[in-house]
Amino acid sequence: MAKRNDDAHDIAGLLFWVTEQARMGCERAAEENDMTGAQVRALLSLDDLSPMSSLAGHMGCDASNVTGIADRLEARGLIRRETGADRRIKLLALTPEGKKVRDQVRNRLSETSPAGSLSDAERRTLKELLRKMAESEGQPAV
Amino acid sequence: MAKRNDDAHDIAGLLFWVTEQARMGCERAAEENDMTGAQVRALLSLDDLSPMSSLAGHMGCDASNVTGIADRLEARGLIRRETGADRRIKLLALTPEGKKVRDQVRNRLSETSPAGSLSDAERRTLKELLRKMAESEGQPAV
DNA sequence: TATTGTTATACTCTATAACTATA
DNA sequence: TATAGTTATAGAGTATAACAATA
Secondary structure, X not given: OHHHHHHHHHHHHHHHHHHXXXXXXXXXXXXXXXXXXXXXXXXXHOOOOEEXXXXXXXXXXXXXXXXXXXXXXXHOOOEEEEEOOOOOOEEEEEOHHHHHHXXXXXXXXXXXXXXXXXXXXXXXXXXXXXXXXXXXXXXXXX | OHHHHHHHHHHHHHHHHHHHHHHHXXXXXXXXXXXXXXXXXXXXXXXXXXXXXXXXXXXXXXXXXXXXXXXXXHHOOOEEEEEOOOOOOEEEEEOHHHHHHHHHHHHHHHXXXXXXXXXXXXHHHHHHHHHHHXXXXXXXXX
């Protein structure tokens, strides 16, 4: 029992470190593309035609923040706003340019991932563990 | 080779999700303790008597930001500034209250870690993989 | 009445550049 | 001269509350 808690504590510490690395990698990738971390996270979180409130949910922030983030991404031509059947709801969609930038950022994040130091077998194991963690909390499978 | 790249891409996506969860968990823990995410990250990154520039390095931000973050943590009695032998350098140290809050936050992060859904054996495997990822990039072993 | 997005406000984080004190 | 930390500044993210349009 003590062991289990120790493991949980160690993992939390290691996960904190991995998270810090990922956060810095995200900031770096953002800077390289003349964006901010939040804008990159928004770009990576967008599906086709997501209501702004959904994006707020995915980003874990208040809906009022999404207005500004969307404004800036829209001003750069990376996303556009569309009106749905319910005219209160605005749907966000990536433009072709937005998809291009999103893919660039994705590739950059893959390249700089701390998982790069693992062997192929270890990478597969990690992938399965991450998938299990994600699935247990409602993340759509990759 | 294609497989390796696919894995890397999948892992990057899953890692992004895990990172988002961790980021939100950090913000939640911060809010519960009346702090901000950056303040929590600083608290968790502090060793005994870290120069302010070291903290900036750990947090991946400019040194000028550390002044404000340290100001606010110091105002709440969670850290204190000390002057070292080289009197240009200011060393940051956690106060007893700061250590208490740091431990509270740590425990909270352990509780809400997405690794909670794994079995004991899976958790051990994850721990080893994370340790390997961390060690390969100069993170002191836990 | 309730919901979605916007706006106004105040605070924090962020990088850059200029500054002070020390080396 | 060079370095560590501070200050000033401007832009961005954040939550809260009040608001408009729509349901």
